[in-house]
Amino acid sequence: MKHLFTLLLLGVGLARAFSQAPTLGKLTGSLTDSTTAKPVPFATVALMDGQKLITGTTTDGAGSFVLPSLALGSYRLVVSFVGYRSKSLPVSLTAERPTIQLGSILITAEGKTLGEVTVAGQKAIVEDKGDRLVYNAEKDISNAGGTAADVLRKVPTLSVDMDGNVQMRGNGNIKVLINGKPSAMMARNLADALRQMPANVIKSIEVITSPGAKYDAEGSAGIINIITKKALQGFNGTASVTAGNFNRGVGTSLNLRKKKFGLTLSANGYQFRNKRENQSVRTNLLPSSDGPSQPLSILTQQSTADNTGTGGYGEMSVDYDPDSTNHINFAANVWGGYYPNNSIVQNRLTNPAGDELQAFRNDTRFKNPYGNGQLDLGYTKSFKKPGQEFSLLTQYSRMPDNYFYDTDRYAASESPIYRQHSSNYSRNKEYTFQTDYTHPFTLNGRKDTTNIKLEIGAKSILRDIGSEYRVSQSLDGQSPLVIDSAQSNDFSYTQRIYSGYTALRIDSKRKWSLNAGARFEHTDIKGDFLTTQTKLATQYTNLIPSITVAKTLKTHTIKVSYTQRIQRPMVWYLNPWLNQSDPKNIQTGNPYLNPELSHATELAYSTSTKKGLSLNSALYWRVTNNAIDYIATVDAAGVSTSKPQNIAQRKTMGLNVNVSSQPIKNWNLNAGGDIRYVDLFSPALNQGNSGLVWSVNMNTSYKLTPNYTLQANGNYSSGWISLQGTNTGFYWHSLSAKREFMNKQASLTLGLNNPFIQVINQTNRQSAPTFESESRFYSYRRSVRLTFEWRFGQMNAGGAKKGKKISNDDKDGR
Secondary structure, eight states: OHHHHHHHHHHHHHHHHTTTSOOOEEEEEEEEETTTOOBOTTOEEEEEETTEEEEEEEOOTTSEEEEEEEOSEEEEEEEEOTTBOOEEEEEEEOSSOOEEEEEEEEEOBOOOOGGGOOOOOOOOSEEEOSSOEEEOGGGOGGGTTOBHHHHHTTSTTEEEOTTOOEEETTBOOEEEEETTEEOHHHHHOHHHHHHTSBGGGEEEEEEESSOOTTSOSBOSSEEEEEEEOOOOBEEEEEEEEEEESSEEEEEEEEEEEOSSEEEEEEEEEEEEEEEEEEEEEEEEEEOOSSSOOEEEEEEEEEEEEEEEEEEEEEEEEEEEEEETTEEEEEEEEEEEEEEEOOEEEEEEEEOTTOOEEEEEEEEEEEEEEEEEEEEEEEEEEEOSSTTOEEEEEEEEEEOOEEEEEEEEEEETTSOEEEEEEEEEEEEEEEEEEEEEEEEEEEEEOSSOEEEEEEEEEEEEEEEEEEEEEEEEEETTSSSOOEEOGGGOEEEEEEEEEEEEEEEEEEEETTSEEEEEEEEEEEEEEEEEETTTTEEEEEEEEEEEEEEEEEEEETTEEEEEEEEEEEEOOOHHHHOOOOBOSSTTEEEOOOTTOOOEEEEEEEEEEEEEOTTSOEEEEEEEEEEEETOEEEEEEEOTTSOEEEEEEEOSEEEEEEEEEEEEEEEETTEEEEEEEEEEEEEEEETTTTEEEEEEEEEEEEEEEEEEETTEEEEEEEEEEOOEEOSSEEEOOEEEEEEEEEEEETTTTEEEEEEEESTTOSEEEEEEEEEETTEEEEEEEEEEOOEEEEEEEEEEEOOBOOOSOOOOOOOTTTOOOO
């Protein structure tokens, strides 16, 4: 704990050293209708430096506004609201007069109806926010009625395969947050969770490739933060219905927000379909030290599956501001559903000469009822000094995650020869406590003004994981099932993480910025196989540095960053339950995994023009030690066992480029690409693999009239590389059309996924000393869906302060 106290004392010392720094500027005022003399609530207030937006807010229910934490200087204040003429006022904040009270600002009604107002442009679908890339999902009409996996396919730097597995720059160890908070659902199995989250609830996706010290160190590739649609000021709500051959759903949300109180209620139900076929040939080898490996047998498999999963979720959040300096927020959400994965597999095992050794059909009924409940409670205290803030946050989550399957095996004569039933009851309880303190100050020089923000904090996480699994079988397929004690076990696992950080952000008026810090994390792990009385215990301590330096020259920004990341094994990797639903391909977890440790370096460049063209690019290099990858071994009977293992090292060097533009007022265009060289090697397995992989994407939308919008999306991935093999690429595309009506309170969206390709074909090739295999996967992905959405109530932005919430893994509360 000595490192933790050192970090906290360093932060407090720096805060005291600069406690005498000058106070930032502040603007206050109110808007009043010049005719009626009534306040104008929920109007937009923007502070401009030339053509650049510095900050902004909206007026509250009484028409008042406050702009705190402003650097001293000369600006232009612009106020606007639908139905009123915009007004511009010059303001100058000086050391002698840092706070200005503008009083009542009169604005004049336009005298136009709402129908006469024309939108001058569209918000860009992809934006570069400096420390993160933002994909504005709500502006992409093709997402209506889809899933979170469909949304992530369009995000630059990310690639998503046909099963929903996500990679960031070729690395699948990603930390996914929901509104800056960890989600047990996402930690359970990311691919499944993304398929089960409706796209309609997503506002935007944030991608953070170089997180700072304030963020948790988990997520070796980086962070994906899914921002859901938030409550607006007043009372409002939405209702939506989606019909389609692969996706169906209904959802609603109700929002009530007053000056001091906010309440949000939402609920969604959905179905998703997964249809696929698979053909594979695997040659089982006898390793030889003095020559080529000799073939022992050849396994041929053909399988078909067509499953529909059903689920839903509900959420309630409450915000309360007792006064202007205190804020309390509470949230509760529940996820749940049922995901079947039934399949029929034809198996044929022959010797190298072609003689049949074994032939049978395996019918599997696989059920995965899942659920997750989460509670968040937070308190935030603001001080008189603008930007100075203290927060105390807590979180509790519980995720029962159960797996059951029944397998019936039939001989060629269709007579039963074997039956098996497996049950796995698993749980994951998580308790989190976190406290943060932010202290801003300003240094005024003769030629420059420097804004400094010091952040310090501490955090503890307790994860309690358990798994109880039982296997019963009938060896002849006719007699009653009998429990097999050799395949049954109880497993308990606890993980405790204690952390502290100090971070310093410096921004100068000359457009230099520095974000540097260090994070201390201590991890204590204990595991116990209760049935076999086998125990494991380990602990490790990490001091994680991070630094980012950026310089802006007019519209050009260059950024250099370095950080380390940790990827602790997720629950999915640790669960020792054996999935033997396919007796020739067994999958299991590995409770003895060690964490990954990555070193990430990035050189980024971005620029933008007044005509709406923006370019952001990054040259990146990453080295991961103790990298986790799934490794398969095949025994003499031709049975493959696959489980995650630490494989020593994974190296990646690549270039990522994204371009956004608005060629004309109603046309948005975004395109990007990523190319990288991947090198994996495991001395323990004496095996390596390397190669070049790449991906490209394009997204374009055009607003035909105020009520009609068209959109097209396409992306191609060349595949990926693992230690034991490669996977070929795939192409995904979609077309969408949206019609708004009822004064834009309702919309109808037609979406077509892969209209020109019914089946997506991919080939996976793997090799190891004990086998060589080739598998062809056929995924049915041509789909159509129609979504109706109705928005009602008052739809004005603004309201209460945003409360902080727990962000286990990498994200500050926002």
